[in-house]
Amino acid sequence: MDSVRSDSRIFRGIGASPGIAIGTVRMTDRGRVVVAETAIAPEEVPHEVERFTAALSKARADLSSLKQQFASTHGPEHLYVIDTHLLILEDGMLIQGTVELIERERINAEAALKRNILKFKEFFSGIEDEYLRERCGDIETVAERLLRNMIGTRHEPIASIEGGKMVVIAHDLSPTDVLQIDKSKVVGFVTDLGGKTSHTSILARALEIPAVVGLETVTAEEIDGLPVIVDGTAGTVVVNPDQETFRDYLRRKQHYEYLEREFLKLRDMPAETPDGHRIALMGNVEFIEEIPSLKGHGGEGVGLYRTEMLYMNRQGLPDEEEQYLVYSAIVEKMAPLPVTIRTLDVGGDKFAADLHLEDEMNPALGLRAIRLSLRKPEVFKTQLRAILRASVRGRVRLFFPMISGIEEVRSARRLLDEAKEELRQAGLPFDDGIEVGIMIEIPSAVVIADLLAREVDFFSIGTNDLIQYSLAIDRTNEHLAHLYQPLHPAILRSLKMVVDAAHAAGIRVCMCGEMAGEAAYLPVLLGLGFDELSMTSVSIPRVKKILRRASRADAGRLVARALSYSTAAEVENFLKGEISARFSESFD
Structure with missing residues (x-):
């Protein structure tokens, strides 16, 4: 907590859902139930x-x-x-x-x-x-x-809150609480608990309700009924703001909403540069409830559908029928736009019941992703059959995670062929020409990208892990956060090597890591030649606006300059100057 003046306070948490809300604090009891343990006869x-x-x-x-x-x-x-x-x-x-x-x-x-x-x-x-x-x-x-x-206790229903422009502050809110929010009364919410990827936060983004979570002890403050500002983009909460702060945030809110309206005007326009280069802007999706937001922001398909959630929070593994129904629902909701499904990406660091995984000294480098799937072929083929069956409900692509060499690709494709044959024998329809790709997220895959490109229909680069593995950085370690550098010369050279190898083989290349949704990186990714970028839905309009003002030829020259620098700091300083000169109003 920082002090602005004696009666004004600032709290900082996690920006869970972007936007600025200005209203009055409404404290609501959503604390954890306190339980006493009692011995029984x-x-x-x-x-x-x-x-x-x-x-x-x-x-x-x-x-x-x-x-x-x-x-x-x-x-x-x-x-x-x-x-x-x-x-x-x-x-x-x-x-x-x-x-x-x-x-x-x-x-x-x-x-x-x-x-x-x-x-x-x-x-x-x-x-x-x-x-x-x-x-x-x-x-x-x-x-x-x-x-x-x-x-025998119950919470006050969120739906019963009276008044207008209220900001709910609670220890925690459940997803059903968020679904009950009447946006004509409640303009935002703040919680002690929660993270950016919780179900509550995902729903807040889907419903476009500004929210800040993870403030830990904000409900201990005596602030009920006070004016409050919630900046869901920056993760800031200002209680009882002074007049200058209020006017500043009111201007920011108006500017943010103006930009959002301007960006959304581009929703149905092509993601194309003035000199005719198209990049498909797609969305990373975990749940079907995110699809309306993806479509509403102009997404051209699902570039990454994670399937891990199906294997969580349960005792047994999901069977083929359950998976088929889930995949089909996503595919039908997006049709005729493509849905790119990543096969199971779990391992020793990700709990999946009934997979009987042993503890590993270094799970990030252990039995995970495609390695685990190949070790458990029947589990893998169950998923492949479900994906194949869903492929007749729309346009489906599938890809394998954490590929390190040719043998893994060929083994996975053999199991895919077996899954196809089993469906033929059962008389179940599927798209026999389904596109098959791989994740490029390991340095060895970068080095042999030209060989891998001969084996698949497309590449998808996962920059989060590629940066982590290439720079030997644990991105969850706060002491090493400053070394997590997307513009490191080694990363830029790796990206160029992969894109060049893909295009030489005549296949498309997508990026689905966090780097894809950072608008400031768009000129670099355009210059490198990416065909698709997959990101969170709300990032799409801003990236599209910059793309529609950019020049592919200029971006190519920018990348050539960026590749000539020796450090990430030099690249970043150069890029900031270029962005400021050409696209400053899009980053306000």
Whole structure:
């Protein structure tokens, strides 16, 4: 917390959903349920088990009712999160684990559930990937609902909030809370808990509600009823702003909303430079509820659909039919635009039930992604059959993650051929000409990109891991964050090598890492010759605006200059100067 004046305070958290909201604080009780552990007599065990199962039944009924209620106000794509929570309520580890603790430890049902949830938290706490780590939040949200059912307490419904231009501040908000928000009354929200990739944050972005999360103790402040500013882009919350600060943020809000309107005017216009070069601007998607936002921002397809969520928060592995239904829903929602599905990318650092993964000393370099899929061919082929079956519902492409050499590509394609033959034998239709690509995210794949290009239909560069592996940087280590440099000469040369190899072989190349959505990098990526860029939906309009003002020829000269520098700092300074001179108004 920083001090501006005695009665004005600034809090900084995580910008979860962009935009600026100006309103009045409405504190709402969304704190965690406090549970006391109580020993029970043997004859009380059946009663405690019954209390737990009754809480499960009530939670299922409540969520089903909410789903039906929201169906009239939200499209089905936003209700997927409720389905996720309903699935958690059927999870064997959640149910059996809690019942066994009641019976074995002879403790009350609330305490048994709390203990069981701690096991889930231990599983997820060591996960490197932020997106997957945040999935534990869904389990905790469901557990809180069960605990409230057992002790007979309930939260004030978000939908019942009266007044206008309110900013909800809470310890935590569930995705169903966000779905209840009436934007004519609530203009933004702030929470102690949460991360950028939580379900709550994803929904806030999809519904375009400015939000800041992860402030840890903001609900301990005496600020109810005070004026507040929420900057969901910067992750800043200003409580009781002075007049100068208020006017400054009001100007920023007006400017932000003006730019958004201007950017969205380009939604249906081609992502093309004045000298005729097209780049497909696509979206990175985890859930079907993100599709309307992707379309609304002018996305030309899904450049990366992550499938890991299907393997999380459950006891058993998803079968072919379940996967087919999920993939088909995404594909049909996007049709006729393409959906690019990445096969399973989990390993020792990403929890996936029933895969029986052993702990590894260095999971980032261990049995993960394509290595794990090839080690478990039946699990892999189940996923491949589901993707192939979904391919007749629209345009589908699939690609394999963490490829390091030719042998892996050929082995994966052999299993794909086997999956196709099994579908033929079963009389199930699929697109026999489905495009097959690979992720380029390991230095060895960069070096042999010319050889790999002969084996596949397209490349997709995952810059997050490519930078991490190339520079030997753990991007989650705060002490090394300054060394995570997308403009490092080694990274720029690697990107050029991959793009050149792809084009020499006549295949397309996409980038789906965070670098793709940074508008400041667009001139470099244009100059390098990328055919597709995949990013978060809200980044697409800004990138498109810059692209439509850029020149491919000028970008090529810019890249040639950038490649002549020796350090990332030199490249960055040069690029800042070029951006400032040519596109300054697009970065305000």
